[in-house]
Amino acid sequence: MTTSKKTMSREIQLAARPQGAPVDSDFALVERELGQPGDGEVLVRNLFLSVDPYMRGRMNDTKSYTPPFALNETMTGGAVGEVLASNADGLNVGDLVLHDQGWRTHALLPARAARKVEAREGVSPSAYLGILGMPGLTAYAGLLDVAAFREGDVVFVSGAAGAVGSAVGQIARLKGAARVIGSAGSADKVAHLTEKLGFDTAFNYKDGSVARLLREAAPDGIDVYFDNVGGDHLEAALSSFNTFGRAALCGAISQYNATEAPSAPRNLALAIGKQLTLKGFIVGTYSHLFSQFVQEVGGWIASGQLHYDETVVDGIENMPGAFMGLLTGQNTGKMVVRL
Amino acid sequence: MTTSKKTMSREIQLAARPQGAPVDSDFALVERELGQPGDGEVLVRNLFLSVDPYMRGRMNDTKSYTPPFALNETMTGGAVGEVLASNADGLNVGDLVLHDQGWRTHALLPARAARKVEAREGVSPSAYLGILGMPGLTAYAGLLDVAAFREGDVVFVSGAAGAVGSAVGQIARLKGAARVIGSAGSADKVAHLTEKLGFDTAFNYKDGSVARLLREAAPDGIDVYFDNVGGDHLEAALSSFNTFGRAALCGAISQYNATEAPSAPRNLALAIGKQLTLKGFIVGTYSHLFSQFVQEVGGWIASGQLHYDETVVDGIENMPGAFMGLLTGQNTGKMVVRL
Numbered sequence: 001m002t003t004s005k006k007t008m009s010r011e012i013q014l015a016a017r018p019q020g021a022p023v024d025s026d027f028a029l030v031e032r033e034l035g036q037p038g039d040g041e042v043l044v045r046n047l048f049l050s051v052d053p054y055m056r057g058r059m060n061d062t063k064s065y066t067p068p069f070a071l072n073e074t075m076t077g078g079a080v081g082e083v084l085a086s087n088a089d090g091l092n093v094g095d096l097v098l099h100d101q102g103w104r105t106h107a108l109l110p111a112r113a114a115r116k117v118e119a120r121e122g123v124s125p126s127a128y129l130g131i132l133g134m135p136g137l138t139a140y141a142g143l144l145d146v147a148a149f150r151e152g153d154v155v156f157v158s159g160a161a162g163a164v165g166s167a168v169g170q171i172a173r174l175k176g177a178a179r180v181i182g183s184a185g186s187a188d189k190v191a192h193l194t195e196k197l198g199f200d201t202a203f204n205y206k207d208g209s210v211a212r213l214l215r216e217a218a219p220d221g222i223d224v225y226f227d228n229v230g231g232d233h234l235e236a237a238l239s240s241f242n243t244f245g246r247a248a249l250c251g252a253i254s255q256y257n258a259t260e261a262p263s264a265p266r267n268l269a270l271a272i273g274k275q276l277t278l279k280g281f282i283v284g285t286y287s288h289l290f291s292q293f294v295q296e297v298g299g300w301i302a303s304g305q306l307h308y309d310e311t312v313v314d315g316i317e318n319m320p321g322a323f324m325g326l327l328t329g330q331n332t333g334k335m336v337v338r339l
Numbered sequence: 340m341t342t343s344k345k346t347m348s349r350e351i352q353l354a355a356r357p358q359g360a361p362v363d364s365d366f367a368l369v370e371r372e373l374g375q376p377g378d379g380e381v382l383v384r385n386l387f388l389s390v391d392p393y394m395r396g397r398m399n400d401t402k403s404y405t406p407p408f409a410l411n412e413t414m415t416g417g418a419v420g421e422v423l424a425s426n427a428d429g430l431n432v433g434d435l436v437l438h439d440q441g442w443r444t445h446a447l448l449p450a451r452a453a454r455k456v457e458a459r460e461g462v463s464p465s466a467y468l469g470i471l472g473m474p475g476l477t478a479y480a481g482l483l484d485v486a487a488f489r490e491g492d493v494v495f496v497s498g499a500a501g502a503v504g505s506a507v508g509q510i511a512r513l514k515g516a517a518r519v520i521g522s523a524g525s526a527d528k529v530a531h532l533t534e535k536l537g538f539d540t541a542f543n544y545k546d547g548s549v550a551r552l553l554r555e556a557a558p559d560g561i562d563v564y565f566d567n568v569g570g571d572h573l574e575a576a577l578s579s580f581n582t583f584g585r586a587a588l589c590g591a592i593s594q595y596n597a598t599e600a601p602s603a604p605r606n607l608a609l610a611i612g613k614q615l616t617l618k619g620f621i622v623g624t625y626s627h628l629f630s631q632f633v634q635e636v637g638g639w640i641a642s643g644q645l646h647y648d649e650t651v652v653d654g655i656e657n658m659p660g661a662f663m664g665l666l667t668g669q670n671t672g673k674m675v676v677r678l
Contacts, residue, residue, distance in 0.1 A: 251611065262608075265607065268604065268617075269588075275621060275624060
């Protein structure tokens, strides 16, 4: 079944590769006319678009685990939308789908590149971009598998007010951490972590030396560090680690805009005597945990035991600004763009 | 059974804590009179004493995985000797024992602190300080357990001409590595690695940028890095790692004499996208592998498949010099002091 009318999609293209922090002129809003779905394709009206820190890396022209975005082409990223027209078995008009043709209002894509998801009562479809999607699975797999979390561990997470960090802290608490410590970049976020998300303690990393702040927050040391930040946060964790401590290296947001190589951590040699394990990961490797994750985390959401936040920005034209804001910490929880 | 005559022991004490590289005046040679073995004790005449890089850390007054040496007391370390007098069950005059009362010609110690070892035909007792002792087990456990070596891996080891490094490379070869690459600090050592120890390729890290030298030696990347050096070697390995690469962090000899914090590695964030695992370890954690290790490595030595080198320095009075030489790479293979 197809619709015959033409569809105009408004899309964000990469106009220039950012030098350091991105600026408005690095992005361009264009309009593109989409045709009808070809054989095996669907036409999707996007409802929510995802902005994520990893996208910054793709804006550079350097090899990474994901290829760079091309200049003057529409970027890609997580999106959840509703099927407007389908020329494929298994997907019908009105179905809710998760796919990676974000940064645009409408998408024409092969049905096999879209995952059908359930509309859950009382849960915004945007949850599939956050707590029930990639960031949630990143938190779940990173804490439980990569960092090999065990009941009774003292857990420290940086970027704790972000989409991944806030899930890490809560999953740790629900799984029996002895103590959950978070760092964030404002007093409001710190209050949110302890008052709303059940962190045992939290600190604003702008208040002084991260190493000192962490030492005060965890006088008996930490067992697990979930790293969203890199740099001096990782250095602080290395100093505070107990023997056999484990770090899940998930992101290094402190370095994404860096134009020169970072000097921290300068104390990596501590990993020898303390017998630490540092393990980098990307969520794609852990997709085999997806059903277990949705089951467990979905249950905690339903029972009200796990809270999640969204920062919602309206309008495709505001998406570059949302992304730039994300890199400077203007979000609490998952940041999404609503169309 | 005891001997009644007094025994004079010549011993090396720590006279001052080294600032940077140790110098002669940091050490003092003293004589001490030892009595007869008390109940449960043995008197041992040491045959060989061990000098090891980790001892440098114990000369600083800082907390580490081993406590600091006390000033104006005889230092400790690996030693192999012959029982001169015994007042303990299970050890008899003439037995060969391994113990940690090194840095001295004679030792009076509890029998339970001495491990009886077999005198092997054609094998110097000093082997128990090296290939069949702590350095050998360090290589074995670090490669096979910590770095989770698998047949077909490309393996890079730094400090490859040292006691640990030369064992790592050979064990990797005997276990089916696709390619074994070593770095060392002189052309002679490099030739030794490829001509005598069966490394596929080796380079002198003083010949240029370690990152470039490693890239040339391993154009298709590396899977395992056994790190004895830290600093720019670790940085180079991070650059050359393939996805899911694994580093066993064993030593950071490049930093032992450092008086300021190193800035490398500056590219640790690569561990995220490449999904690397970096794991620090100390050999004591892997003592459960000792019998398996002696069995397997002892077999390779007996069959001539595994070669080991010793650099032998004669005389207790030359032990500080031997230790200082070790830190600047004056050894090939395990360095020992013969008495």
